[in-house]
Amino acid sequence: MGKFNQDALLLLDYVGGKENIAAVTHCATRMRFVLNDPSKAQEDKIEEISCVRGIFTNAGQFQVIIGNEVPTFYEEFMSVAGIQGGTKEEIKSAAKQNQNMLQRAVTMLAEIFTPLLPAIIVGGLILGFRNILEAVPMGFLDGKTITESSTFWNGVNGFLWLPGEAIFHFLPVGITWSIAKKMRGTEILGIVLGITLVSPQLLNAYSVNSTSAADIAANWSWDFGFFTMDKIGYQAQVIPAMLAGFMLVYLERFLRKHIPEAVSMIFVPFFALLPTILAAHLILGPIGWKIGSAISTVVNTGLTSSLNWLFAAVFGTFYAPLVITGLHHTTLAIDQQLVADFGSTNLWPMICLSNIAQGAAVLAVVYAHRGNKKEEQVSVPSVISAWLGVTEPAMFGINLKYMYPFVAAMIGSGIAGLFVTLFGVRALSIGVGGLPGILAIMPKYYGVFFIGMIIAVIVPFILTLFFRRAGIFNQLDRVGEAISPIDDSLSIPVTSENVASEVVSVYAPLVGELSPITDSKDPVFSQGTMGQGVVIEPMEGHVYAPMNGTISLVFPSKHAIGIVDDHGIEMLIHVGLDTVNLNGQYFETHVKQGDKVMIGDLLLDFDIDGIRESGFLTQTQVVITNSDSYQVDPIIKDGNVTNDTGILQVKTI
Incomplete structure (x- = not known):
């Protein structure tokens, strides 16, 4: 009988049995289920299973957090369940059955805009700062603005419009690129399509309302003889760009199915891009503009009306x-x-x-x-x-x-x-x-x-x-009762032989920018479920041993490595988010399970550019997975680190 045999049987029962499992796989830390009927999952009982560290549902997947021993658990679960696992893409496809149309639309919208958020947030800060410089009269400047009183700050204000305009006026370029990337279209075609929506040859969208219809007809239109088309730009417009982006992707998919592969490189881009550009300016753009304006008008009216x-x-x-x-x-x-x-x-x-x-x-x-x-x-x-x-x-x-x-x-x-x-x-x-x-x-x-x-x-x-x-809305935290430490039930028992009797220093396994674990983009790590540690945005694609010990885990997809030191401190180094889906592409390991390593030994190489171009983040999580048994203190909280920089101190609680 395996180590997790009993827990696997319990989990199988509590998720609703074999017949309720449409698909199952795992990543570096969790089991990922697609359930035929998610309501049959007995979540309270699943959380009581000794090896389970937490559960949550995301994108139609019921995910059970096990930790870095999930490969072993998965094998035993599949054995007792008598079923076969699926690939990550099969799991994602099956997960759609648990999402209604609204959920799918919201998921799609989130995945389109999430890559654009950093630029949009930076743009907001830039606009706010420029507004302080040019629009706020200062008492200490005799009522003048900063730009009116300072040549330097006037220059700064003008310079900052360069990124501000790039972010907001040219937002449609980002949207059409993101749609092409998300839906596996040709990304450069998405970029070109977006540029055609904001080209300087077009009347800027911000000037349309102040330009007469006669002026537009005379100076801002294409005349094809039997019909004319307005040369209107769609700067900062969201819905026209989305409609055009979706048309491009679906048209490209259709053409790839019907045009012979021998000539597809020539004809697919040509017949996908040009009709989409025409439709964007003739049909999709005007319609999308009206839809977007209607939505914004309703919201604005609602927030400015008597109600x-x-x-x-x-x-x-x-x-x-x-x-x-x-x-x-x-x-x-x-x-x-x-x-x-x-x-x-x-x-x-x-x-x-x-x-x-x-x-x-x-x-x-x-x-x-x-x-x-x-x-x-x-x-x-x-x-x-x-x-x-x-x-x-x-x-x-x-x-x-x-x-x-x-x-x-x-x-x-x-x-x-x-x-x-x-x-x-x-x-x-x-x-x-x-x-x-x-x-x-x-x-x-x-x-x-x-x-x-x-x-x-x-x-x-x-x-x-x-x-x-x-005691209002409060069933767990009664005043006067002892408060259990958060996640205390998830503690991993440690024997006295495994307890560290000295302070152990942990070094950075990568060269990059270090941040607190709460900055992790993965909630399983950011909430401390997997343990305490840090995240590092790598600048170089090499992972080195951060402490002396034994390799306890080399994940089959090579994106995650576990180490245990002589005192029983367990560490997980997890490169990227959802990089398990790459199935080892862009990764090369230099160690295997059971190998002894010393601080600074090369464990893993990975291709940063390849991972990012495939649409995955490279943010790397470095956590002490049995930190319930230790006091984990950061040596530095943030900043640039190299593989000889001490980042954590670990000692017995």
Whole structure:
């Protein structure tokens, strides 16, 4: 009988038996199921299985976190279940059966805009900074703006328009590229299509409303003899770019099926791109513009009408649940359309305040549970993360665990959102969705928005403490009872022989930019489920041994390596996110399971450019997977590291 035989039998029973499993596979840390009927999964019982570290559902997949022994568990599970596994692509395809049309659309929208977020956020900060420079009269400058008083800052302001224009005016290029990339079309065709929507030969979209129909007909149209077509640009327009991008991809797919491969290199791009460009300017663009304008008008009207208080209260309160479902990604497109149509957005300020409220609720839990060192390893970084714009660690790590902080944050967010909406607060663009978000707000609303931020901090903080003491929405965290450390039930038993009797230094396994583990893009790591550690964005594609020990795991897809040292400290080095899907491509290992290694030994090479060009992130997680048994302290919190830089100290609790 194998090590996990009993646990595998229990999991098989609790997911609904063999007949409820449509497909199953695994990655470096978790089992990934597609269930015929997800409601049959007994989640409470699954979480009680000794080897299970957590569960969650994402993109139609029911995922059970096991840890770095998941390959062994998987083999035993498949043996007792008597079924065959599937490839990662088969799993993704099967997972769609658990998603309705709305979920599929939201997933698609998220996957299109997620690669664009870094640029859009940077653009928001740039616009906010430029607005301070050129639009805010300063008392100490006799009422003049900074640009009016300083040649240097006037030059800086003009220079910053270069990236600002590139990000927002040329947003359609990013959208059409992202659609082509996501749907496995030809990416360069997506880029070319986007450029044709924003070409300098076209009348800029921002100038259309101030240009007469007669001027457009005379100077901004193509005359084909039997019909004319307006030369209208679609700068900053979202829906026209999306419609054109989808047409290009589907037309390319159709042509590849029907044009012989021998001539496909010539005719597929030609007959996919030119008809799409024509349709984009003749049909899709005008229709998409009207749809986008209609949506933004409805939202803007709702937030400026006599019923704006109701719209704001509902949206502000229920934005956080939208994050859980993934529907919040739809607001990004609406925000961008509002900016394109009205020059600013009144939706994003409420989103920013929701993030602040989630962080404030966690801060109240930190205060109420002060002294709980184990929980603080998750809660304190979660506050910082939420106030810097990333709320998933706060929501999934703390607030949803106890529930009453989550409700308190929703109420505080609703009140703050109502307040700023009643005063008409608007943002120049989206920005960092936390405390720095004030930089994206139009300067004349700074004061009101700052008060809204205070509301978003104070109300959730007070309500969280009140709900806890009154027992409202609170079934787990009773006042006067001992508070169990977070994830304490997930501790890995360690024998006295395996406990470290000295401080062990862990060195960086890669050359790159180090950040706290809470910055991981994978919630399984960022929430501390897999243990404490760091993430490193690699600058070089080499992984070195960070401590002396034995190789305990070399994952078949070569993207993850486990090491255990002589004291029993277990480490997982996980290169990239979802890179298991590459099936070893771009990776070359230099060790095998059971090998002894010394600090600085080369373990793995990987092709950074190849991984990124395949659409995967290279952010690497370095975690102590049995950190429940040790005190893991960072030597440095962030910054550039090399493979001889000490990053962690590990000692017995």
